[in-house]
Amino acid sequence: MKKKTEELIEEAEGAVVNSIAETMDLYGITPTTGRLFARMYFKQKPMTLDDMKEDLGMSKPSMSIAVRNLQEVSIVQKVWQRGSRKDSFLAEKDFFKYFSHFFGSKWEREAKLNLTAIEDAEKMLKKVLDDEESGEEAIKRAKIDYEQLEDYRKYCKWLERLSDSIESGEIFDFLPVEEETGYKKN
Amino acid sequence: MKKKTEELIEEAEGAVVNSIAETMDLYGITPTTGRLFARMYFKQKPMTLDDMKEDLGMSKPSMSIAVRNLQEVSIVQKVWQRGSRKDSFLAEKDFFKYFSHFFGSKWEREAKLNLTAIEDAEKMLKKVLDDEESGEEAIKRAKIDYEQLEDYRKYCKWLERLSDSIESGEIFDFLPVEEETGYKKN
DNA sequence: CATTTTGTTAAATTATTTCTGAACGTTTTT
DNA sequence: AAAAACGTTCAGAAATAATTTAACAAAATG
Numbered sequence: 001m002k003k004k005t006e007e008l009i010e011e012a013e014g015a016v017v018n019s020i021a022e023t024m025d026l027y028g029i030t031p032t033t034g035r036l037f038a039r040m041y042f043k044q045k046p047m048t049l050d051d052m053k054e055d056l057g058m059s060k061p062s063m064s065i066a067v068r069n070l071q072e073v074s075i076v077q078k079v080w081q082r083g084s085r086k087d088s089f090l091a092e093k094d095f096f097k098y099f100s101h102f103f104g105s106k107w108e109r110e111a112k113l114n115l116t117a118i119e120d121a122e123k124m125l126k127k128v129l130d131d132e133e134s135g136e137e138a139i140k141r142a143k144i145d146y147e148q149l150e151d152y153r154k155y156c157k158w159l160e161r162l163s164d165s166i167e168s169g170e171i172f173d174f175l176p177v178e179e180e181t182g183y184k185k186n
Numbered sequence: 187m188k189k190k191t192e193e194l195i196e197e198a199e200g201a202v203v204n205s206i207a208e209t210m211d212l213y214g215i216t217p218t219t220g221r222l223f224a225r226m227y228f229k230q231k232p233m234t235l236d237d238m239k240e241d242l243g244m245s246k247p248s249m250s251i252a253v254r255n256l257q258e259v260s261i262v263q264k265v266w267q268r269g270s271r272k273d274s275f276l277a278e279k280d281f282f283k284y285f286s287h288f289f290g291s292k293w294e295r296e297a298k299l300n301l302t303a304i305e306d307a308e309k310m311l312k313k314v315l316d317d318e319e320s321g322e323e324a325i326k327r328a329k330i331d332y333e334q335l336e337d338y339r340k341y342c343k344w345l346e347r348l349s350d351s352i353e354s355g356e357i358f359d360f361l362p363v364e365e366e367t368g369y370k371k372n
Numbered sequence: 373c374a375t376t377t378t379g380t381t382a383a384a385t386t387a388t389t390t391c392t393g394a395a396c397g398t399t400t401t402t
Numbered sequence: 403a404a405a406a407a408c409g410t411t412c413a414g415a416a417a418t419a420a421t422t423t424a425a426c427a428a429a430a431t432g
Contacts, residue, residue: 005314005317005319005320005321005324005328006324008310008311008313008314009310009311009314009324009327009328009331011310012306012307012308012310012311012314012328012331013307013331015303015306015307015310016300016303016304016307016335016338018303019299019300019302019303019304020300020303022299023295023296023299023300025214026214026292026295026296027213027214027292028211028212028213028214030419030420031420032420032421041334042331042334044330048378049378049379050378058421058422059421059422059423060378060379060380060422061379061380061381061421061422061423062420062421062422064379064380064381065380065420065421068380085377085378085429085430085431086377086378086379087378087379093334093337094337095337095338095341096341096344099341099345106212106213109209110209110212113205113208113209114202114205114206114209116205117201117202117204117205117206118202118205120198120201121198121199121201121202122198124194124195124197124198124201125194125195125198127194128191128194128195128198131191133191134191135191138191138192138195141195142191142195142198144230145195145198145199145228148227148228148279149202151279151280151281152202152281154363154364155281155282155285155363157364158282158361158363158364159285161364162361165361171360174357174360174361175344175347175348175351175360177340177341177344178340178343178344216389216390217390218390218391234408235408235409236408244391244392245391245392245393246392246408246409246410247391247392247393247409247410247411247412248390248391248392250409250410250411251390251391251410254410271399271400271401271407271408272407272408272409273408273409373432374431374432375430375431375432376429376430376431376432377428377429377430377431378427378428378429378430379426379427379428380425380426380427380428381424381425381426381427382423382424382425382426383422383423383424383425384421384422384423384424385420385421385422385423386419386420386421386422387418387419387420387421388417388418388419388420389416389418389419390415390416390417390418391414391415391416391417392413392414392415392416393412393413393414393415394411394412394413394414395410395411395412395413396409396410396411396412397408397409397410397411398407398408398409398410399406399407399408399409400405400406400407400408401404401405401406401407402403402404402405402406
């Protein structure tokens with residue numbers, strides 16, 4: 001029954017593949033990109049575009065795009081394979097690194113984007129506040145907005161620091177990876 | 187020039203609205219849902235569906251769905267307004283709470299989903315490993331998968347703890363919200 | 373240097389999602 | 403109790419996004 005056990009393994013992997021793809025979907029990763037990563041996660045050797053194509057039963061351009069998406073969030077790496085002149089790719093197996101890369105880069109980008117928008121907005125609001133001809137209502141509204149944005153700015157700054165401490169691994173000092181389940185340190 | 191200052195304020199808010207909507211999009215929040223939240227963020231009073239409809243220039247069903255999405259991640263709340271029998275909604279202005287609710291619930295869901303998939307998969311893999319008739323190759327593969335899944339499980343457990351410490355606010359002990367920029371504590 | 377291999381881009385098709393007006397069921401008002 | 407107001411569901415239309423085939427450009431081979 002060699003066939004049976006192979007099937008069982010495939011089914012086991014399949015369950016996790018579905019789950020990983022579904023959860024990645026929660027964060028805006030498109031389904032096939034998610035599925036590709038999950039499949040790669042179970043491979044012990046680097047995959048070429050042709051491998052992926054065959055594995056997922058999809059076209060090569062689709063795989064090209066999907067793998068690029070994964071590279072962009074640094075959870076898949078291009079590796080060099082002697083002998084083959086095809087590009088080869090390897091998935092990140094350490095989910096802690098996965099987490100760091102994925103959220104680290106997203107938060108960093110989020111913070112940067114919003115900080116510049118906040119700067120722009122605050123400049124305009126200052127103009128309103130400094131303008132003699134601004135109406136009372138406008139002044140009031142501008143003031144409220146400005147203060148709110150200052151709070152928002154603090155959050156963005158915090159996000160940046162969070163991002164740093166994620167990428168540096170510092171966060172694992174605060175929240176260590178426990179060795180085994182069932183034990184509690186305190 | 188009262189008109190001018192109003193416009194300037196609108197432009198200021200608009201810049202941040204765009205930025206917020208764009209970053210929410212990064213995490214799988216649909217554009218109009220993101221835009222709705224961002225607009226609500228700048229309102230000092232609760233909004234009704236009709237307010238939203240007018241504010242975004244969209245249909246009421248769209249607003250109904252969008253606001254439901256926002257409620258689901260706990261960044262918008264239904265509030266009671268005396269006098270009106272329409273439902274009123276208020277956006278979360280504290281982005282730290284926003285962060286907690288948003289990622290807290292997502293991570294929790296992610297962990298739960300994957301943990302059950304891992305359990306299922308491990309059961310199947312055990313069957314393969316215990317089966318006398320399993321081929322050598324199958325055994326090897328099952329073993330590797332099993333060990334990998336154990337690592338993955340540790341990550342999911344960690345995610346659960348992270349989620350807890352986020353929702354409890356404990357994380358702010360580790361990474362405090364700094365009062366002002368430019369100062370460093372150490 | 374011509375030929376083959378490989379990865380990406382472009383255009384067209386297909387599938388999916390989003391949006392709206394209409395219909396519906398509930399609740400409130402009169 | 404009838405009428406009006408309100409929020410949601412539904413079906414179809416419109417807009418987006420994903421996928422594929424075909425064409426292309428770059429690089430390696432012989």
